[in-house]
Amino acid sequence: MTQALDDLRVLDLSDSAAGAWCTRLLADFGADVITVEPRANGHALRALAPFDDAGRSIPALYMLANKRSIAIDLDEPRAGSLLSRLLRRTDVVVESFTPGRLAELGLGFDMLAQRRAGMILCSITPHGQTGKRAAVPGNDLTAFARSGWASINGRANREPLNGSAFQASYQAGIAAYGAVVAALLHRDTHDNEGQHIDVALDDVLASTCAPAIVRAQYTGEPLARREKSDITAGPVPVADGHFALTISRAHFWRDAMNLLGLEDLAEDERWAAGWFRQQHQDEYMPRVEEQMAGWKKMELFDELAVRRVVAGPVLEMSELRTNDHLAARGFWAAAENAPDGPAYAGAPARLSASPWQLARRMPRHGEHTFSVFREIGGITEDHLLGLFESGVIGTVE
Template sequence: MFNQTASLPLAGVRVLDISRVLAGPWCAMVLGDLGAEVIKVEHPERGDDTRDWGLRVGSTETAYFNSVNRNKRSVTLDLQKAEGQRLLRELAAKSDVVIQNFKFGGAEKLGLGYEQLKEGQEDLIYCSISGYDRTGPEAARPGYDLVIQGETGLMALNGEAGQPPLKFGVAAVDLFTGMYSAQAVLAALYERQRTGKGRHIEMALFDCGLMITSYYGLEALIKGEDPPRYGNAHPSIMPYGVFDASDGSLVIAVGNNHQFGRFCREVIERPDIVEDERFRTNIDRAANREALVPRLLQEIKARKREVLLERLERAGIPCGTVLGLHEALTSQRTQAGGLVAIQPHPEGGHMHVLAPPYRFDGERPPVRLGPPVLGEGTYDVLRSLLGVPDKDIDRLKAEGVV
């Protein structure tokens, strides 16, 4: 039934993805990339919300949907109907992992909560993703990436000094939550091999969003106030950011004091700067930022980008050009790495899909299944996995269950 690659780490693991939008589907996609069989359950008419977000691909997909749903099959079930719930429970009984992000208490109302599904299936791994701590007073609050970015202080650290709070360009909290959730599922699968028992994993967008604040968060606690915002610059590493040469922009990331010495002597030919006591260490340079930055900007602006890049590379200092998104996706580096796959599409002929970022023994896992057309796997999965005859599936379809 499934197009599996037996050599992938999660081959033989079945995941039932009853989540929507981004964090849950991202978690399930990661597991699918690693070899798991992923069955994505969607509403028969609407499908996942993201099938209606962004640029259209065919009649039921969009670029947004496709970005988080490769390596999955789509099965449609109306979980508001008793037969839909029954079929879901039967699918769960055949699965190793269930991922859901219903509103708090919603899965339980449908008879699909952890305590309900684990009866007779003590080895079930069940991942619940919500906006806030499910044990706290805000458990019932819906969670949205934009709101969480505001509430966790992420907007306050993003952007340029003196400008309004700024969100990340992508839904960073959702994506990190999906990755953290996948990590937790992998840990539970590993533990299950030893104990034979499953786990109920509970993930909250707020918790994961707060983790993203990382060193900025710890600095805020040490100082007792918000750290300054530096835009493309770094709070404690100098010089580190986007700079304008005479003919274009480039990224320079001087990572330590030895590199700074080479930068001054070999790249901008100003040994006097590194010999200045105010600029000897990263801590010194950060403290004397206002005196240092104008000098660096002047020297970089006086030189052509290619000259700077050649000198930086020769000196072993991290650097690069600033590309547009389309330029980056179509670059020789991206193509050589096989990071963009072209998959067949039943309506549009073909579609672009980002490839998994992993390599195992030198090989990148293939995109085994392109993002699915709504309900493409319903007959196949119900027939092969649950033994439901075609005539019964036809009846269920006529009744709006599938």
């Protein structure tokens, strides 16, 4: 089966989780992605915990999968001309340097566009290419802080709360992926016009925080962190874990209250309205939570599922990995070139005609240096050996 991007080559100069996730998606939908790793230390993700028994970074194993890897010393004077050999056959470049650094390396957008007509450059940084914060460092934590997300996550009597690991990077990576594909759609219908895309972690998170931000603009009050965990806010304790019963529609309420043996709450019409429930939480919440506490989470889920009521048992990875539903959908996937290797989380969306595919496990640092420069760069084996021996390309052993 064809893939939507299987005519494309991507050179990934990025050194961040956001860049890596963007190019992972480009690879998953068919592009030939070559990740360009610093010769000395490799991609920054490779140094991030946690590690497997072989000492490999698990975030790197996940986000660098499906790509090829070349190792090169970008500070070496010969690096620029070597990369140019690849850039002539590259459709998309993704990078995450501090703004200005790419141009210093001789790889700014104008230079790239000279190497290849229609070039699309996607820069992914904490704060973007323009504005007073452009050069200021940042990470996932600062994106949650500046976008409003941290201020609404967590509890009122505690500190604001970051998202779980890499969430800002994943969000920005997906947004950047979509922007690159949109730019390709434009390129291919507008006389091969390329362009520079500027994606900032902060911007993407502000965009996804929009409902709370706009609510604050309308009410004049910021959304506060919740006082406590209760059923309107998320998981509450049940017999063997935690369970969310965040009810929206009226029939969810009626059917759930009947199941929990709270017929008076089920049948009183006033409780059907969400805004009414919100204003009178204290009158029902303790009773509902007391009833829920006697249930096991999957038994409650199954009973509510039969009644078509939204229900959320808190599932851990061991439960998801063995979950019948995900198994039936074939969600978990080993890399095609490592069928005996670990199973990865699979397609984020199922496309019937141009599907997601995980072809390759994570490459070793510089694993494809010689083959890529030989096959795509047209550089001879002798020349490559010379470059390797003089420390321009290849890994540091």
